Amino acid sequence: TPTPVIDADHNVLLLLGGFPPNEAAWEPDVTNKAAEAMEEAAKEIYTGPKWRRKAGLDDPVPCRGSHHAKHVGVAMGGGQRYPQNLAHAARNVVIFAGLFGLKSLERIAGWTNMLFMAFAPDLHEYYRAMYAALCDWDQLQQRAKHIRRNFSERHSVFTTATFNFGPVTVTLPHIDFGNLAWGWCAVTALGNFNPDRGGHLVLWDLKLAIRFPPGSTILLPSAILRHSNLQVGPNEQRFSFTQFTPAGIFRWVYNDFRTDKDINAAKSTTPAEREQRKQDRASRWQEGIRMYRKWDGPYGGFNTHAPVLTTLYLHTTLYLH
Template identity: 55%
Template sequence: MRVYEWDGVPTPIVDADDYILIALGGFPDNGKGDWDEEVAIPAAEAMQKAAITMYSEPKWRRKHMSSKSGKPTPRRGAHASKSAGASMGGGQTHPQNLSLSVRNAAILASLFALEPFRRIAGFTNMVFYAFAQQLHEFYRTEFDKVCAHDPSILRNLPSRLSVFSTATFNFGPATVTFPHIDFRNLAWGWCAITALGNFDPDRGGHLVLWDLKLVIRFPPGSTILIPSAFLRHSNVNIAPHETRFFVYTIHPGGAFPMDIDTSKTTTPQEREQRRKDRERRWAQGIKMYTKWDGPSRTL
């Protein structure tokens, strides 16, 4: 495994043909100090307050859910999380709003309304557009179609701030994910991960991209975009006294009109045609990646 001591400066990671595969978004140009004070620290504090409200403090602070409670550990890791927005999967036959209790929906809505989270979303949106303009526009136009077709679909944020349909708040308190892929994400799509909390990024919290044999330093307050449906990823543990949260935004493949398939039975001919359609969509999808022609940084 190679370790990249990323300093938070916006950096593309390109493939063998110089197409941008990963966007290390970092921080806005106005400086990490201002971003920490005005955005990253208040956002982490708001997430902690929301978590304690939803779970109660003793329950939220437990680190290992499966060994002590007897419940199975979630696939991505033993940490508290809640998702909001439009999605499709798990038995849904069409894109629809994720189900939340009235109380939890109100708590998550209050987070989206806070200036720090709106600034994180806006910065993430800008990084996405800068490094993958065609893919960004595909997300925007396709989700616009979904919302126009079904007015009951609720956006987490205005489209000018975010083109992603779904957001997950990983409340930790020590968010450490297991190696996984996000099979509900669009096959060639990007997801955005913003790390928050009080932890030492030199000692833990690194993003691990297993297929690339790459470990990336991931400082709190910074954002990284990756194709999470085909790159297996996780993150390094942090110290017992530290906290780590992250906000994770995606657009599930099923929430794109072209990927919707609600039939329960198919003929062999239909299955073969769908296989060919998937291959065609994949070939079209990876053409949305941007070829990098600027200066590169050696990893």
């Protein structure tokens, strides 16, 4: 059962989405097949002559862990003039296309999208509208390459995904500074491991370790909560699939498809417009928080069958001392 975690103001801060209830085929048809596909993809990407790897793009992400990881989708930052799909070696592009074409991964994305829409509808709409506006702008540009979605709009509103190929994915404590401050990212655990003994999601600021079984999904504000995950046992495997949208893309769309640098340098920008932008920046956090949905009452406002928060503490999490 999806279980929200609320803050002191009764905002749904993060969501323990789990997997669809009464879905007996979820493990064999979704969890196992997605994990098997990621394992095979990792063998194709990370074995063979070094010339098959494009320098820099195939390196692990040091600040998050020593496991293999790949970011796929739209990015903005690092001096880019406009959002565009991340570059990969042609061989890897084919591999990623195969992964995103899998029914199992599409079902994970669809389940995640439904959770996002149900428990944070205003925030979900903010993501959806931004991505739609970006794609509309992109189609008007006179360029050979256009933005490519990882999934259809019906299945996901996130622009970017990360395949944590493992084979033992253990992330170090970190904050995703590049993500939208109040936004959510979605993490789906995959692999073959005992979730009672390892693989827990650790939220250091909240002093929580959350049981995180294979095939389940958690949505959280990864830009403000320091998080990591625990080691799994010997001879066990853990992969994960993460979906998110970089904050730079939101900023680009907010700027009428321009960078901050372009706006500040533009002679057409009036003092009144500069002052308005300054005020917008000052109020942006509060406006973002208002996109969270309130949780009404201890037994749930969205779903009267949702478990109370004390049940979450007793059965799903352990306090860290």
